[in-house]
Amino acid sequence: MMEEHLEVGKESTPSSMSVDLQGDSSLQVEISDAVSERDKVKFTVQTKSCLPHFAQTEFSVVRQHEEFIWLHDAYVENEDYAGLIIPPAPPRPDFEASREKLQKLGEGDSSVTREEFAKMKQELEAEYLAIFKKTVAMHEVFLQRLAAHPTLRRDHNFFVFLEYGQDLSVRGKNRKELLGGFLRNIVKSADEALITGMSGLKEVDDFFEHERTFLLEYHTRIRDACLRADRVMRSHKCLADDYIPISAALSSLGAQEVNQLRTSFLKLAELFERLRKLEGRVASDEDLKLSDMLRYYMRDSQAAKDLLYRRLRALADYENANKALDKARTRNREVRSAECHQQLCCQRFERLSDSAKQELMDFKSRRVSSFRKNLIELAELELKHAKASTLILRNTLVALKGEP
Amino acid sequence: MAAEREPPPLGDGKPTDFEELEDGEDLFTSTVSTLESSPSSPEPASLPAEDISANSNDPKPTDTVLDDDREDLFAEATEEVSLDSPEREPILSSEPSPAVTPVTPTALIAPRIESKSMSAPVIFDRSREEIEEETNGDIFDIEIGVSDPEKVGDGMNAYMAYRVTTKTSLSMFSKNEFSVKRRFSDFLGLHSKLASKYLHVGYIVPPAPEKSIVGMTKVKVGKEDSSSTEFVEKRRAALERYLQRTVKHPTLLQDPDLRQFLESSELPRAVNTQALSGAGILRMVNKAADAVNKMTIKMNESDAWFEEKQQQFENLDQQLRKLHASVEALVCHRKELSANTAAFAKSAAMLGNSEDHTALSRALSQLAEVEEKIDQLHQEQAFADFYMFSELLSDYIRLIAAVKGVFDHRMKCWQKWEDAQITLLKKRETEAKMMVANKPDKIQQAKNEIREEIEEWEAKVQQGERDFEQISKTIRKEVGRFEKERVKDFKTVIIKYLESLVQTQQQLIKYWESFLPEAKAIA
Numbered sequence: 001m002m003e004e005h006l007e008v009g010k011e012s013t014p015s016s017m018s019v020d021l022q023g024d025s026s027l028q029v030e031i032s033d034a035v036s037e038r039d040k041v042k043f044t045v046q047t048k049s050c051l052p053h054f055a056q057t058e059f060s061v062v063r064q065h066e067e068f069i070w071l072h073d074a075y076v077e078n079e080d081y082a083g084l085i086i087p088p089a090p091p092r093p094d095f096e097a098s099r100e101k102l103q104k105l106g107e108g109d110s111s112v113t114r115e116e117f118a119k120m121k122q123e124l125e126a127e128y129l130a131i132f133k134k135t136v137a138m139h140e141v142f143l144q145r146l147a148a149h150p151t152l153r154r155d156h157n158f159f160v161f162l163e164y165g166q167d168l169s170v171r172g173k174n175r176k177e178l179l180g181g182f183l184r185n186i187v188k189s190a191d192e193a194l195i196t197g198m199s200g201l202k203e204v205d206d207f208f209e210h211e212r213t214f215l216l217e218y219h220t221r222i223r224d225a226c227l228r229a230d231r232v233m234r235s236h237k238c239l240a241d242d243y244i245p246i247s248a249a250l251s252s253l254g255a256q257e258v259n260q261l262r263t264s265f266l267k268l269a270e271l272f273e274r275l276r277k278l279e280g281r282v283a284s285d286e287d288l289k290l291s292d293m294l295r296y297y298m299r300d301s302q303a304a305k306d307l308l309y310r311r312l313r314a315l316a317d318y319e320n321a322n323k324a325l326d327k328a329r330t331r332n333r334e335v336r337s338a339e340c341h342q343q344l345c346c347q348r349f350e351r352l353s354d355s356a357k358q359e360l361m362d363f364k365s366r367r368v369s370s371f372r373k374n375l376i377e378l379a380e381l382e383l384k385h386a387k388a389s390t391l392i393l394r395n396t397l398v399a400l401k402g403e404p
Numbered sequence: 405m406a407a408e409r410e411p412p413p414l415g416d417g418k419p420t421d422f423e424e425l426e427d428g429e430d431l432f433t434s435t436v437s438t439l440e441s442s443p444s445s446p447e448p449a450s451l452p453a454e455d456i457s458a459n460s461n462d463p464k465p466t467d468t469v470l471d472d473d474r475e476d477l478f479a480e481a482t483e484e485v486s487l488d489s490p491e492r493e494p495i496l497s498s499e500p501s502p503a504v505t506p507v508t509p510t511a512l513i514a515p516r517i518e519s520k521s522m523s524a525p526v527i528f529d530r531s532r533e534e535i536e537e538e539t540n541g542d543i544f545d546i547e548i549g550v551s552d553p554e555k556v557g558d559g560m561n562a563y564m565a566y567r568v569t570t571k572t573s574l575s576m577f578s579k580n581e582f583s584v585k586r587r588f589s590d591f592l593g594l595h596s597k598l599a600s601k602y603l604h605v606g607y608i609v610p611p612a613p614e615k616s617i618v619g620m621t622k623v624k625v626g627k628e629d630s631s632s633t634e635f636v637e638k639r640r641a642a643l644e645r646y647l648q649r650t651v652k653h654p655t656l657l658q659d660p661d662l663r664q665f666l667e668s669s670e671l672p673r674a675v676n677t678q679a680l681s682g683a684g685i686l687r688m689v690n691k692a693a694d695a696v697n698k699m700t701i702k703m704n705e706s707d708a709w710f711e712e713k714q715q716q717f718e719n720l721d722q723q724l725r726k727l728h729a730s731v732e733a734l735v736c737h738r739k740e741l742s743a744n745t746a747a748f749a750k751s752a753a754m755l756g757n758s759e760d761h762t763a764l765s766r767a768l769s770q771l772a773e774v775e776e777k778i779d780q781l782h783q784e785q786a787f788a789d790f791y792m793f794s795e796l797l798s799d800y801i802r803l804i805a806a807v808k809g810v811f812d813h814r815m816k817c818w819q820k821w822e823d824a825q826i827t828l829l830k831k832r833e834t835e836a837k838m839m840v841a842n843k844p845d846k847i848q849q850a851k852n853e854i855r856e857e858i859e860e861w862e863a864k865v866q867q868g869e870r871d872f873e874q875i876s877k878t879i880r881k882e883v884g885r886f887e888k889e890r891v892k893d894f895k896t897v898i899i900k901y902l903e904s905l906v907q908t909q910q911q912l913i914k915y916w917e918s919f920l921p922e923a924k925a926i927a
Binding site for chain 1: 716719720723724726727729730731733734737738740741744745747748751752754755757758759760761763764767768771887890891894895898899902903905906909910912913916917919920923924926
């Protein structure tokens with residue numbers, strides 16, 4: 001139905017997504033282009049790197065959403081990265097709602113004038129475009145966080161993802177994989193029990209105890225805030241859309257008046273048209289600066305939670321190894337192997353704890369700076385739009401009052 | 405005596421050219437000068453011309469001066485000019501009819517009119533307009549307020565009583581400021597009385613607010629929730645606007661029923677206004693019958709003005725309905741926005757509580773406060789959307805229905821006249837047949853009867869024509885007044901509404917400006 005070819009440059013990245021990427025320039029990744037076809041989006045991933053591993057210094061490949069997910073899952077399943085926060089996977093591109101609305105509009109409503117129809121179509125197309133840009137941005141920021149992380153950027157799968165010219169044959173999870181995913185979720189809930197303290201595991205570290213309680217509550221609340229921010233944004237959008245038929249009706253009224261109300265109605269029609277555009281911008285700014293930011297940190301905080309229970313699992317393993325060692329010692333059987341195992345578990349646990357601590361502190365500073373940036377920008381934009389609205393309202397008032 | 409005298413011819417001898425007679429002054433001056441010159445002129449020739457011209461321009465206070473010194477001719481002329489009641493009007497518009505012989509100023513001025521012309525009464529129209537202009541300008545000073553809704557009684561017999569306060573400097577009222585308690589059915593009763601008196605002669609009587617069985621039941625049952633308080637407020641505002649529009653109408657303002665409504669402490673219960681009463685059902689049946697009749701009346705519209713205006717009002721009605729529907733959607737969505745903003749404010753506050761970075765936590769709490777205030781703002785704006793914009797539109801949709809009703813009455817009036825003419829024709833035919841038939845003894849009595857009937861129907865035809873012309877004239881004036889009011893009304897409300905929008909934006913600026921430093925303070 002819709003072929004949307006988009007030149008996506010760096011500027012178009014919704015800035016709520018840009019995290020503090022202090023990485024060096026030895027590996028730069030961006031999505032330079034994107035095409036929306038019937039039911040899939042094709043992203044052109046462009047890499048610039050002077051790393052010796054790559055064959056060229058600049059190259060690109062075409063990837064689809066499922067390949068991003070494969071990459072994310074590969075990181076999650078990798079034991080080496082158990083102590084790190086894995087950047088959250090980008091959400092699946094979803095144009096369903098937008099497509100449906102465009103279709104309904106196309107089916108036509110005879111009571112709508114041609115101008116109204118044109119405006120509504122324009123609005124829906126803009127909406128479609130906005131969703132498109134957002135999905136590109138989210139896929140891009142995922143890659144960029146990986147590229148910026150000192151450990152994650154060196155992953156072999158990452159290189160394959162960036163460089164391998166053919167498709168990775170991971171599209172469409174087969175039944176076994178789907179089942180595997182289902183099982184993984186069950187295991188996850190068991191881990192959730194760990195993290196919520198129901199398993200009776202004793203946390204020895206104050207820092208992690210605090211982080212655990214904090215993240216549990218924070219994640220729930222930020223998810224709530226995100227959902228409600230979405231609703232606010234949608235209401236603003238609704239309001240903006242309401243101005244379309246109002247403006248059209250005022251135009252018609254003005255056109256058929258022969259008295260002084262003619263100019264009044266026509267000016268009012270113009271005013272509502274302008275207010276509509278401003279209200280639309282308020283909606284989209286709230287979407288980008290507030291909703292999207294909250295959504296991103298909801299996912300990021302989930303990734304942090306995942307890290308915490310990976311660590312707790314390691315702690316559980318460590319405790320179990322201790323118990324096994326004690327048992328071996330009392331029975332005086334296989335003591336050596338028990339000792340080895342216990343040592344391994346201990347090392348693993350300590351390794352995880354150290355890196356998790358660093359990761360969680362990074363998460364906090366990332367979060368704070370992102371919130372700061374977005375809240376400032378939100379306030380500035382709201383002010384800008386309110387001032388613009390006031391101006392056009394005042395101008396219209398002057399014009400109306402000035403008439404005889 | 406005046407009737408015997410042949411009305412003096414006009415100075416310029418052009419009886420049908422009325423454009424020049426727009427100015428009353430010229431009219432009387434020329435008549436007087438003719439009288440002075442004609443041999444059969446009466447004493448008034450001695451009167452100075454200025455007196456009379458002055459009098460003709462200033463219809464109100466001149467009765468006494470002329471009555472004493474002058475001929476019946478001029479005395480009667482002045483009498484006709486002092487207009488103070490609607491009943492007088494039919495007499496004034498009688499000049500086109502050839503059978504009318506009373507000496508009216510129109511007969512005086514335009515003795516030789518063959519063609520039907522409506523413009524002679526224009527002079528008197530303008531005099532009346534001048535009175536009304538003055539009424540509107542200097543002494544039209546009356547303010548109505550409807551307030552303090554109070555529940556009276558219990559259960560299903562309970563009702564809301566509203567205080568109606570009038571502030572006025574008009575002399576027709578006994579006091580300058582007074583108030584009474586009225587219930588909703590009283591308002592409906594008032595409208596019903598005014599409608600029955602004035603609608604069928606072409607006056608646009610403002611419609612009363614609509615009944616709402618659901619709304620009132622909630623109030624009766626005693627639900628003290630926000631939807632019933634909103635309902636009562638909506639009704640109170642509507643009743644206020646209704647009275648304000650009614651008193652703005654110069655003719656209705658004179659009506660004794662209106663005065664009684666505003667002034668007297670006790671008002672007989674208007675029982676025929678209940679929706680399901682016998683009278684109510686009768687009304688519904690009549691309305692249905694009217695609708696059917698309307699479809700079958702095919703009027704020969706001789707006056708394009710009426711056709712044009714009807715079309716205009718039809719278009720206006722359609723457009724207003726469309727706009728009204730859109731504005732209702734706006735009100736609804738703004739209320740949703742307000743609710744969603746409030747919900748978000750709460751979750752932002754919770755998030756702020758969770759946040760362990762102190763400065764960010766504080767900023768989030770501030771954000772929550774700002775959003776809460778913004779929610780209030782949206783609610784207030786939704787009220788403005790509704791009470792200013794939406795209610796204005798719905799008021800005018802119903803007013804236009806009243807205008808259409810008035811046009812319909814004109815059609816019915818025409819139909820009556822037409823029917824009378826047809827009957828007269830039949831009677832005349834019958835008479836003609838009788839003349840030809842050869843039965844001498846029976847015929848004389850029948851001839852007399854038929855003659856009587858013919859005379860009766862001739863009178864009815866004349867009355868029908870007079871009525872039709874009267875209602876047409878009244879409608880023209882009413883529509884003019886209505887349009888003026890409409891322009892004023894809309895402009896006033898539009899400006900008020902825009903000012904409310906400006907207010908909202910300014911508050912938004914204030915709130916976000918207070919938040920910005922908090923956001924910047926996050927370290």
